[in-house]
Amino acid sequence: MESYKGVWIIAEQWNGELKQVSFELLARARKLAGKLGEPLKAVLLGYGIQEVAQKLIYHGADKVYLVDHPNLAQFDPDPYANCLEQLVRDERPSIIVASATTSGRTLLPILAARLHTGLTADCTELDIEEETGILLQTRPTIGGNVMATIKTPNHRPQMATVRPRSCKPSRRDTSRTGEVVVKHYPDGVFTSRFKLLGLEKPEKEGINIEEADVVVAAGKGIGKPGALQGIRELARLLGGTVGASRTVVDLGWISYPHQVGLSGKTVSPRLYFACGISGAIQHLAGMRGAELVIAINKDPRAQIFKVADLGVVGDLTEILPRLVQRLKVLKGNNAGGEEA
Amino acid sequence: MRILVPLKCVPDTDEIRIDETTGTMVRKGIPGIINPLDLYAVEEALRLKERHSGRIVALSMGPSTAEEALREGLSMGVDQAVLLIDERFAGSDTWATANTLSKAVRKLGDFDLILCGERATDGETGQVGPELGAMLGIPLITYVSRIEKVRPARRETGWIRCQRLTEEGYQQVEAPLPALLTVVKEINEPRFPTFQGKLAARRAEIQRLALDDLDLTPEETGLQGSPTRVVKVFYPTLTRNTTMVVDPPEKAVEQIIAFLKENGLV
Numbered sequence: 168m169e170s171y172k173g174v175w176i177i178a179e180q181w182n183g184e185l186k187q188v189s190f191e192l193l194a195r196a197r198k199l200a201g202k203l204g205e206p207l208k209a210v211l212l213g214y215g216i217q218e219v220a221q222k223l224i225y226h227g228a229d230k231v232y233l234v235d236h237p238n239l240a241q242f243d244p245d246p247y248a249n250c251l252e253q254l255v256r257d258e259r260p261s262i263i264v265a266s267a268t269t270s271g272r273t274l275l276p277i278l279a280a281r282l283h284t285g286l287t288a289d290c291t292e293l294d295i296e297e298e299t300g301i302l303l304q305t306r307p308t309i310g311g312n313v314m315a316t317i318k319t320p321n322h323r324p325q326m327a328t329v330r331p332r333s334c335k336p337s338r339r340d341t342s343r344t345g346e347v348v349v350k351h352y353p354d355g356v357f358t359s360r361f362k363l364l365g366l367e368k369p370e371k372e373g374i375n376i377e378e379a380d381v382v383v384a385a386g387k388g389i390g391k392p393g394a395l396q397g398i399r400e401l402a403r404l405l406g407g408t409v410g411a412s413r414t415v416v417d418l419g420w421i422s423y424p425h426q427v428g429l430s431g432k433t434v435s436p437r438l439y440f441a442c443g444i445s446g447a448i449q450h451l452a453g454m455r456g457a458e459l460v461i462a463i464n465k466d467p468r469a470q471i472f473k474v475a476d477l478g479v480v481g482d483l484t485e486i487l488p489r490l491v492q493r494l495k496v497l498k499g500n501n502a503g504g505e506e507a
Numbered sequence: 508m509r510i511l512v513p514l515k516c517v518p519d520t521d522e523i524r525i526d527e528t529t530g531t532m533v534r535k536g537i538p539g540i541i542n543p544l545d546l547y548a549v550e551e552a553l554r555l556k557e558r559h560s561g562r563i564v565a566l567s568m569g570p571s572t573a574e575e576a577l578r579e580g581l582s583m584g585v586d587q588a589v590l591l592i593d594e595r596f597a598g599s600d601t602w603a604t605a606n607t608l609s610k611a612v613r614k615l616g617d618f619d620l621i622l623c624g625e626r627a628t629d630g631e632t633g634q635v636g637p638e639l640g641a642m643l644g645i646p647l648i649t650y651v652s653r654i655e656k657v658r659p660a661r662r663e664t665g666w667i668r669c670q671r672l673t674e675e676g677y678q679q680v681e682a683p684l685p686a687l688l689t690v691v692k693e694i695n696e697p698r699f700p701t702f703q704g705k706l707a708a709r710r711a712e713i714q715r716l717a718l719d720d721l722d723l724t725p726e727e728t729g730l731q732g733s734p735t736r737v738v739k740v741f742y743p744t745l746t747r748n749t750t751m752v753v754d755p756p757e758k759a760v761e762q763i764i765a766f767l768k769e770n771g772l773v
Contacts, residue, residue: 181675244647269673273649276637279602285734286601288632303738309629310520316739360646364668364679375674381772405772423652423693424672429520429628430544430692438772448523449628459770460747461763467753477766478751485756486763493760497773 170259171323174200177251177265177274178211178223178231185211185219187378188266190336193227195293195329196264197337199302202295205261206230212250214240217349224345227337231347232258238357242270245359248277253352255282260324262302264293267328268377275328285319286326289433291333291456302327310429310452331378332435333456372399373408374424381407381438384427384454385415388443388464389483392420397487398442404494410434410454412444428453443483446471463487508561508659510552511618512585513608513639515542516569516576517629541576544624546583546697547690551654552622553584554695559659562586564615568596568607574713581708582700589615593717598730601630605638607728610721612643619659620667621687625650633689640687648680652693660684 176192178185193209200207209228211220213235220231232254238246251274255263263278265271267289279286292305296318302325305316319325376382383402385395395409402409409425416426427434429449439457444450446462446469454460455474462475463483472478479486518537541549552563565580567573568591577588591611599607612618621640626633640647653670665684670677672691700708718725726732752762767773 248641269650269671272633273637273647276601276634277641277647279634279734280605280638280641283602283734286634286638287735288634307743308631309518310523310631312523312742314741314743315737316741317735317737319734320736322734360682361648362681364681366673366676366678367670368676374676378674405767423691426692429631438770449520459772461766467751472749472751474747475749476747477763478749479759479763480751480753481756481759486759489756489760490763493764494773497764 168321168323171261173205173208173258173260174203174262175208175210175260175264175324176228177263177271178209179266179268179270180211180213180216180219183213183215183219185222187336188268188331189223190226191331191334192264192266192329193223194337195334196262197227199262199264199293199295203261203300208232208260210251210254212239212247220347222339224347225339225341225343227343229345231345232350233347234350234352236357238359241363242274243359243361243363244273244277245361246357247274248281249356250350250352251278252281253356254350255324263324263326265326265328267330271328275326279326282324284322284324284326285317286328287317288328290327290329293327293329301325310448311455312448312452330433330435330456374422376408376410376425376427376434377432379408379434379436381405381440382410382427382434382436382454382457383407383440383442384410384412384444385421385442386412386444387414387418388445389415390443392418394484394487395420397491400491401440401487401494404491404498405438405440407436407438407440412447412450441471441475442487444471445469446474508555508559508619508657509617510555510561510563511612511615511621512545512548512552512563512565512580513621513623513636514545514549514565514567514576514580515624515627516540516567516573517542517627520628539572539575541579542624542627542629544626544628544692545576546624547692547694548622548624549580549583549585550695550697551690553698555620555654555657559657561619561659564589564618566608566611566615567591568599568604577713578708578711579700581711582704583698584704587714588711589714589716591716595718595725595729598733599728600733600735601632601634601638602734603728603732605635605642606732607721607723608635608639609642610723611716612639614716614721617685619665619684620657621645621685623687623689625689625691636687636689643687646682646686648682648686649689651688651690652677654688654694655679
């Protein structure tokens with residue numbers, strides 16, 4: 168076990184550009200590497216990505232392992248898992264931190280199964296146990312009502328996923344130096360049993376609520392599907408994405424990818440703006456990690472107020488249009504601000 | 508088609524109450540139910556069976572209370588239910604659970620498809636399905652929101668085409684069978700069991716398998732076989748310093764604007 172050294176992050180890219188989660192992972196892992204006095208390395212898989220590898224060094228990596236191959240252009244479980252498995256077996260890292268995205272949550276379990284090691288999902292806190300140097304992984308469970316700290320004492324690497332946006336990204340520092348190591352593997356490593364046939368954007372408005380800065384969420388309290396227009400407008404003005412409670416999705420007012428909660432998505436935006444959401448325990452499970460919460464609800468006893476920083480008791484149909492109007496004026500006055 | 512659906516018995520979150528004074532969860536007396544997200548896997552299996560004929564086997568691991576989850580599956584129309592029950596399975600983490608399930612799958616024979624819920628509403632790891640697929644060495648398609656086409660194996664290899672829900676949109680993927688899929692809630696609307704279904708489920712016999720029935724050693728399952736250890740469990744409390752506003756709309760809007768400005772959000 169002593170031969171396993173170093174902290175790794177699995178960087179994520181989309182269309183050849185690094186996703187913000189990569190810098191969030193670097194920020195978290197930097198602290199762990201610092202405590203251990205071990206190097207921080209990033210793994211970057213993709214195609215035509217040689218140029219962006221240097222960015223990982225500017226953002227905190229001491230070394231980048233880069234695999235560049237056409238079959239890695241998009242996430243494909245077969246070549247991705249094959250490359251990563253090979254890399255881990257050759258280089259023996261002690262800790263791997265990946266993001267809890269749909270690809271991270273697919274790739275890491277495959278790796279855990281193949282390497283026979285532990286994996287802890289959706290950690291909110293990672294730390295190093297002082298006496299042993301072992302990774303302490305803290306995660307919410309049972310709808311966020313219980314927290315558990317978990318460790319992998321006798322297997323390596325120790326692996327964890329963390330949710331996007333659960334910490335601030337690391338800063339760019341172009342004076343940082345490091346090494347980009349390009350790895351080459353035999354063709355067999357890149358073969359796949361999958362055919363990736365295409366990607367369809369579901370609708371004009373975004374559905375990526377997990378990685379959104381601001382989520383404006385609608386509950387049954389908005390009254391009717393037409394009221395979603397105001398919610399969308401508010402989201403647009405705040406630079407956010409629209410979320411929804413399970414009831415609103417089950418009523419067919421908005422599609423499932425917008426659903427926040429136990430049977431939907433878990434989000435941790437900078438701001439969660441809950442409109443007409445009562446705050447069932449299953450819903451709270453999906454949003455209590457938000458940095459700031461504003462809630463508007465008619466019922467002063469609504470559970471949502473228990474997790475809100477600003478709780479507004481009132482009628483949405485009266486508040487929402489006024490708020491939208493007020494924000495429009497405010498934005499209009501910001502000369503040279505963002506486009507309308 | 509032979510379809511396997513792994514099921515988990517979880518505490519009914521609709522019954523979970525928060526203690527008003529401590530802010531922690533009241534766990535006592537919460538009944539066990541089938542993991543709500545597994546219902547979508549059961550429903551999809553039933554629909555595939557209706558189209559392609561075949562047989563559906565539900566598999567669960569846990570104490571005898573896990574039979575409840577299996578009977579719920581049976582009442583919806585699952586043909587056969589198997590419970591992995593042994594004290595030596597207790598304390599299994601995701602790796603040990605997937606490992607134990609994989610041995611049971613191998614024992615139960617060839618399946619064209621394994622359908623799993625995306626995750627369980629208690630542990631919420633979403634890891635057991637993918638780890639099971641990897642251990643069986645079959646293609647894994649996660650976050651499936653639609654099965655577009657299935658060609659069950661006859662003379663040549665069967666295949667399946669699905670749509671996955673990803674951050675960037677719906678991705679269309681094709682893979683050869685057998686394969687393991689994890690499905691999201693969007694895939695269907697689970698049916699309610701019929702009265703006859705419930706009656707039959709109550710009478711149905713649930714096959715039990717223990718450690719000695721599987722090609723498995725005690726070191727590979729349960730707490731012993733788990734790479735991870737839970738070292739601490741604690742209850743977070745709902746703590747935010749809530750500022751409540753009960754002003755008329757105009758004033759309330761100003762308060763919201765002030766809050767947004769204060770936090771650099773506008």
